[in-house]
Amino acid sequence: MRILMFGWEFPPLSSGGLGTACYGLTKALANRGVDITFVVPYAVEGEAEFVKLVSTSGIIKVRRINTLLKPYMSSKSYGEVRRKAKGPSMYGQSLFDEVWRYMHAAEKIAEEEDFDVIHCHDWMTFQAGIMAKKKKHKPLVVHVHATEFDRTGDTGVNQHVYEIERKGMHAADAIIAVSNYTKNKITRHYGIAPDKIHVVHNAVERSEKSFSEISALKKDNKIVLFVGRITLQKGPDYFLYAAKKVLEHNKNVRFIMVGSGDMEPFIVEKAAELGIADKFLFAGFLQGDELHKAYQMADVYVLPSVSEPFGITPLESMANNTPVIISKQSGVSEVINHCLKVDFWDIDQLSSKILSVLNYKALHEELRDNASLEVRKLSWDIPAQKCIHIYNQVLERNSIKI
Amino acid sequence: MLRGRKEGESSSGSRVPKRTFDYLRLCIIYTLYEKEKTINSIATETGINWKTVELHLTYLMGRKLVDEVHHSEYARIFALSAQGREFADKFMENITKALAEGKLDADARRRLRI
Numbered sequence: 164m165r166i167l168m169f170g171w172e173f174p175p176l177s178s179g180g181l182g183t184a185c186y187g188l189t190k191a192l193a194n195r196g197v198d199i200t201f202v203v204p205y206a207v208e209g210e211a212e213f214v215k216l217v218s219t220s221g222i223i224k225v226r227r228i229n230t231l232l233k234p235y236m237s238s239k240s241y242g243e244v245r246r247k248a249k250g251p252s253m254y255g256q257s258l259f260d261e262v263w264r265y266m267h268a269a270e271k272i273a274e275e276e277d278f279d280v281i282h283c284h285d286w287m288t289f290q291a292g293i294m295a296k297k298k299k300h301k302p303l304v305v306h307v308h309a310t311e312f313d314r315t316g317d318t319g320v321n322q323h324v325y326e327i328e329r330k331g332m333h334a335a336d337a338i339i340a341v342s343n344y345t346k347n348k349i350t351r352h353y354g355i356a357p358d359k360i361h362v363v364h365n366a367v368e369r370s371e372k373s374f375s376e377i378s379a380l381k382k383d384n385k386i387v388l389f390v391g392r393i394t395l396q397k398g399p400d401y402f403l404y405a406a407k408k409v410l411e412h413n414k415n416v417r418f419i420m421v422g423s424g425d426m427e428p429f430i431v432e433k434a435a436e437l438g439i440a441d442k443f444l445f446a447g448f449l450q451g452d453e454l455h456k457a458y459q460m461a462d463v464y465v466l467p468s469v470s471e472p473f474g475i476t477p478l479e480s481m482a483n484n485t486p487v488i489i490s491k492q493s494g495v496s497e498v499i500n501h502c503l504k505v506d507f508w509d510i511d512q513l514s515s516k517i518l519s520v521l522n523y524k525a526l527h528e529e530l531r532d533n534a535s536l537e538v539r540k541l542s543w544d545i546p547a548q549k550c551i552h553i554y555n556q557v558l559e560r561n562s563i564k565i
Numbered sequence: 566m567l568r569g570r571k572e573g574e575s576s577s578g579s580r581v582p583k584r585t586f587d588y589l590r591l592c593i594i595y596t597l598y599e600k601e602k603t604i605n606s607i608a609t610e611t612g613i614n615w616k617t618v619e620l621h622l623t624y625l626m627g628r629k630l631v632d633e634v635h636h637s638e639y640a641r642i643f644a645l646s647a648q649g650r651e652f653a654d655k656f657m658e659n660i661t662k663a664l665a666e667g668k669l670d671a672d673a674r675r676r677l678r679i
Contacts (some may be wrong), residue, residue, distance in 0.1 A: 503639055516637070523635050525642045529603045 169288035191547035289331025342494025408514035486530035
């Protein structure tokens with residue numbers, strides 16, 4: 164089976180969970196004998212290049228399109244990137260022009276490539292997928308990792324993005340949602356019949372690396388970790404307010420925030436205003452070994468997201484033997500049990516749970532040991548099998564139509 | 566360590582007496598003597614059924630020998646109270662003394678598995 168996949172990011176050039184998810188899924192699909200051509204929008208000089216990545220029995224090819232698009236971009240941030248870019252004449256005037264340009268470049272790739280199914284990851288690639296479907300009359304599967312409602316926290320939805328998402332979902336032969344939470348959002352906001360949506364939960368690659376070195380910070384302090392973009396969707400402000408409450412009871416706690424985003428200046432200023440800036444460490448964007456080190460260093464990981472379609476980071480934390488506290492408004496809460504769950508807005512509960520994990524060794528050990536066992540069951544092979552089943556379903560339906 | 570074992574089951578294959586409530590409670594008290602624990606940890610370490618541990622903990626809390634130090638949807642943590650620690654120390658002292666003086670008959674030793 165040959166799949167033409169359109170994505171936003173692919174490691175090592177990735178900025179969030181989408182890249183991690185695409186990598187894990189494509190690797191597992193390749194292990195099951197699926198050939199994948201992965202199209203990503205990276206600003207690279209010159210001609211599109213081919214990179215052969217993982218190959219056990221299948222093949223993953225990565226094709227790059229020369230564009231300024233980056234994952235999680237807004238119209239404003241696109242404007243800033245474009246102003247800084249050299250030779251602006253070749254790039255689109257706005258984010259949507261750039262999506263349009265990406266679509267036409269993808270159309271060319273679709274003409275050149277031979278494939279059975281088109282698989283698109285998130286809204287920026289949906290138009291490319293629709294175009295490829297029109298050109299080659301192949302079934303289209305759209306994979307929804309996040310909706311505009313998640314990214315904006317249900318406020319200030321960009322109508323243009325919403326329209327592209329809606330169009331893509333209606334044009335698709337099947338929709339993959341990363342959780343039932345996302346499936347509900349799709350049926351509620353986009354008018355899609357539930358039977359067209361398949362829930363395929365994400366998974367995690369187990370980390371075998373262990374970093375024994377103890378940071379100086381950890382010697383006298385407990386560490387609470389936040390990993391994610393510092394944006395409205397991820398609830399960094401709730402993390403900050405909960406930190407304030409935790410520090411009222413235990414001064415020997417340090418809070419590490421890994422990631423960056425538009426709310427970073429606000430969080431830094433607010434931390435200073437609350438008088439807890441010295442207890443905060445802003446590590447910026449981390450990946451690879453540095454990120455694993457951060458997980459292993461922490462005593463507890465917190466995911467306070469306002470709306471999280473899935474959330475791979477708690478699984479990564481569990482794989483690194485660190486207990487997790489997650490928002491109930493997340494898809495990952497559907498697949499894990501050995502964690503503490505809170506409503507993102509309930510700062511009292513959140514701070515109380517952080518203190519419980521830090522103070523009660525028995526609770527910490529119970530969460531750590533059980534979560535470590537639980538996360539072993541969440542391999543990428545399960546979502547890969549489900550995806551193959553969906554591909555077969557749409558191919559079967561497509562052949563009946565012909 | 567004191568460890569619960571089902572009636573009729575023993576490492577040597579010989580029949581062991583039915584565990585009394587007192588014996589199970591002693592198992593729980595001595596497991597908690599080391600440090601505070603969840604019901605799951607107590608059940609795993611003593612070999613006593615989870616539900617049985619929970620019921621005996623309720624009794625021991627009523628006797629003020631054990632305190633519930635943390636309660637959440639995920640886990641409950643129990644620790645020995647000062648009274649419980651005193652009880653455990655005194656009980657062990659008495660048993661040691663009785664053993665040394667040969668005052669503990671065979672039946673009592675069998676029941677306590679010592």
